Amino acid sequence: MTVVAVHRPNVYASRLGRGALGFVVLLAAVVAGTCIGETPIPLTTVAQVLANKLLGAGYPLDPIDTGIIWNYRLPRAIVAACCGTGLAISGVVLQSLLRNALADPYLLGISAGASTGAVTVTIAGLGAGAVSMSLGAFIGALLAFLLVAGLAKAAGGGVSLQGTGQIVLAGIAGSQLFNALTSFIITKSANAEQARGIMFWLLGNLSGARWPDVWLAVPIALLGLLATIWYARALDAFAFGADQAAALGIPVRTTQVVLIGVTALVTAVMVSIVGSIGFVGLVIPHAARFLVGVRHGRLGPATAIIGAVFLIAADVLSRTIIPGQVLPIGVITALVGAPIFALILLRGRRTR
Amino acid sequence: MILRTKDLGWSVRGKAIVSGVDLAINEGETLGLIGPNGSGKSTLLKLLGGIRQPTRGAVSLQGRDIASMPRRKVAQIIAFLEQQAETTEAITVRDAVELGRTPWLGPLQPWSPEDDRIVADALRDTDMTGFEKRQWATLSGGERQRAHLARSLAQRPEILLLDEPTNHLDIQHQLSILQLVSSLPVTAVIALHDLNQALSCDRVGVMAGGRLVALGKPEDVLSVERVTAVFGVRASIITDPADGTRLFRFHSPS
Numbered sequence: 182m183t184v185v186a187v188h189r190p191n192v193y194a195s196r197l198g199r200g201a202l203g204f205v206v207l208l209a210a211v212v213a214g215t216c217i218g219e220t221p222i223p224l225t226t227v228a229q230v231l232a233n234k235l236l237g238a239g240y241p242l243d244p245i246d247t248g249i250i251w252n253y254r255l256p257r258a259i260v261a262a263c264c265g266t267g268l269a270i271s272g273v274v275l276q277s278l279l280r281n282a283l284a285d286p287y288l289l290g291i292s293a294g295a296s297t298g299a300v301t302v303t304i305a306g307l308g309a310g311a312v313s314m315s316l317g318a319f320i321g322a323l324l325a326f327l328l329v330a331g332l333a334k335a336a337g338g339g340v341s342l343q344g345t346g347q348i349v350l351a352g353i354a355g356s357q358l359f360n361a362l363t364s365f366i367i368t369k370s371a372n373a374e375q376a377r378g379i380m381f382w383l384l385g386n387l388s389g390a391r392w393p394d395v396w397l398a399v400p401i402a403l404l405g406l407l408a409t410i411w412y413a414r415a416l417d418a419f420a421f422g423a424d425q426a427a428a429l430g431i432p433v434r435t436t437q438v439v440l441i442g443v444t445a446l447v448t449a450v451m452v453s454i455v456g457s458i459g460f461v462g463l464v465i466p467h468a469a470r471f472l473v474g475v476r477h478g479r480l481g482p483a484t485a486i487i488g489a490v491f492l493i494a495a496d497v498l499s500r501t502i503i504p505g506q507v508l509p510i511g512v513i514t515a516l517v518g519a520p521i522f523a524l525i526l527l528r529g530r531r532t533r
Numbered sequence: 534m535i536l537r538t539k540d541l542g543w544s545v546r547g548k549a550i551v552s553g554v555d556l557a558i559n560e561g562e563t564l565g566l567i568g569p570n571g572s573g574k575s576t577l578l579k580l581l582g583g584i585r586q587p588t589r590g591a592v593s594l595q596g597r598d599i600a601s602m603p604r605r606k607v608a609q610i611i612a613f614l615e616q617q618a619e620t621t622e623a624i625t626v627r628d629a630v631e632l633g634r635t636p637w638l639g640p641l642q643p644w645s646p647e648d649d650r651i652v653a654d655a656l657r658d659t660d661m662t663g664f665e666k667r668q669w670a671t672l673s674g675g676e677r678q679r680a681h682l683a684r685s686l687a688q689r690p691e692i693l694l695l696d697e698p699t700n701h702l703d704i705q706h707q708l709s710i711l712q713l714v715s716s717l718p719v720t721a722v723i724a725l726h727d728l729n730q731a732l733s734c735d736r737v738g739v740m741a742g743g744r745l746v747a748l749g750k751p752e753d754v755l756s757v758e759r760v761t762a763v764f765g766v767r768a769s770i771i772t773d774p775a776d777g778t779r780l781f782r783f784h785s786p787s
């Protein structure tokens with residue numbers, strides 16, 4: 182008999198090592214996102230601003246540079262990182278729970294529902310603060326998911342492998358419905374100025390990101406990451422379906438409720454800060470699988486890091502690709518995402 | 534009495550799929566479940582494993598109501614092998630078999646050399662050593678079935694619930710898997726279609742129309758009359774001159 186003896190000297194040390202590596206990559210991406218822009222800012226200046234602000238170093242600096250770095254670029258990069266992480270992780274979780282390679286908060290209509298919720302709260306004047314908008318978005322996101330899942334189930338789909346088409350179709354229907362609702366609400370109730378602001382935000386836009394958004398986005402992104410790490414084995418166990426997950430000791434219903442709840446919350450908060458950005462939740466998990474495999478213990482954290490780096494890069498591109506113009510970030514993610522989506526569809530067809 | 538049901542029933546949209554099942558399973562025995570397609574064997578196994586919640590009656594596992602036990606605790610005692618379980622994930626055989634350790638590992642608890650050993654043993658027992666790195670999608674039907682069984686064995690259960698574990702296997706693997714199950718110190722409930730395999734179980738239960746219509750020693754339960762009544766075929770029993778075991782032959786009803 183040959184036992185595959187794998188030597189594992191210190192599992193915790195290697196986990197810590199990988200965590201540290203991820204953190205360094207993330208930090209580098211945030212700093213890069215802060216440096217690069219229409220007016221490039223040297224790395225030393227960024228470092229000095231950080232030293233001044235965080236450690237009180239007192240380097241003599243141009244207050245305008247300081248303002249641009251500290252008040253605009255840095256919070257923008259951090260919010261971009263959180264959104265990338267949050268949306269990508271939502272994609273991983275949904276793909277595992279629904280056993281569907283095409284599941285993603287945007288395609289399933291969750292982002293659209295969140296938009297409707299956020300817009301309703303804004304226009305109804307229930308307070309335009311980030312928190313109340315997030316709450317509205319959360320309710321919208323949950324409603325959208327329940328509607329889409331219910332529709333898919335009624336159409337004979339749901340989470341069985343045969344039902345993969347139905348949930349995507351139901352998601353498209355849900356997106357259309359909620360986008361129409363959003364338009365309806367805007368047209369009916371918003372004044373011209375509000376309407377312009379909302380339309381700009383809906384397309385996905387990071388230019389409004391400030392420190393208060395950071396304080397909302399960071400804990401929510403961390404919550405999403407921790408949930409995927411905590412539930413990594415459970416997500417693995419869904420590989421052969423919910424019944425087998427139950428047979429492997431996973432409390433299926435609780436796990437589904439908690440994880441769908443977290444996904445809806447993360448998506449809702451990100452949508453209420455930056456609007457709905459498509460394809461991140463779809464494309465990043467597949468890229469991460471390609472790099473680290475399908476086991477969620479690695480896939481979750483890898484997806485989080487890649488998502489963060491990807492969205493920072495997409496934001497930088499959206500600011501710099503056309504001189505003097507800012508593209509909505511959703512345009513960049515769709516330009517990258519749509520061809521990859523097509524590839525996944527084609528590959529799925531071949532293996533069926 | 535390791536597993537016992539009382540007036541167990543499951544219905545969906547008012548239609549009873551399983552009803553009135555009273556079953557007491559003894560520790561260490563191998564119980565064969567037979568019955569025509571749609572007679573409720575798979576449903577009964579899911580109820581026994583606590584995968585489905587009964588709409589009538591209850592299942593007790595080692596004296597406790599299974600519905601009130603934590604799922605993880607149940608999975609440390611019972612391994613349930615589904616009739617059909619497929620995946621589109623690009624997992625390897627080793628990934629699939631390692632899933633069997635799930636009930637024994639906490640969320641952040643690392644994998645141990647002991648887990649490696651158990652997985653290697655499960656692969657060896659199911660003759661799947663050497664397939665570890667193969668992609669699930671590239672396996673044949675029988676190889677998948679053996680990998681599923683390896684996953685169930687890696688769970689190190691006291692009770693194995695197996696839903697048609699041999700229907701894709703070649704004759705050698707059919708015999709070796711059934712031999713393995715009966716030699717392991719576990720209680721096993723196996724849904725089967727091959728009545729000759731059922732004859733080698735300790736006891737046999739016959740399902741028909743969602744009810745357990747007979748239960749007992751194979752030679753008592755599997756009479757020609759009952760087989761004819763339940764399956765609607767003519768049958769005759771012949772004796773193998775080599776070792777004197779009884780064998781069924783079937784004829785379509787004239």
Ligand SMILES: Nc1ncnc2c1ncn2[C@@H]1O[C@H](COP(=O)(O)OP(=O)(O)OP(=O)(O)O)[C@@H](O)[C@H]1O
Binds near residue numbers: 572575577
């Ligand atoms: N969720 C469900 N909804 C409706 N009908 C169901 C459901 N689950 C099972 N059934 C029906 O219950 C009956 C028993 O199904 P079950 O799978 O238990 O049969 P079985 O004895 O395992 O059959 P087979 O030999 O074909 O595996 C079948 O007629 C099936 O169609």
Ligand SMILES: [Mg+2]
Binds near residue numbers: 574575576616
């Ligand atoms: Mg069956």
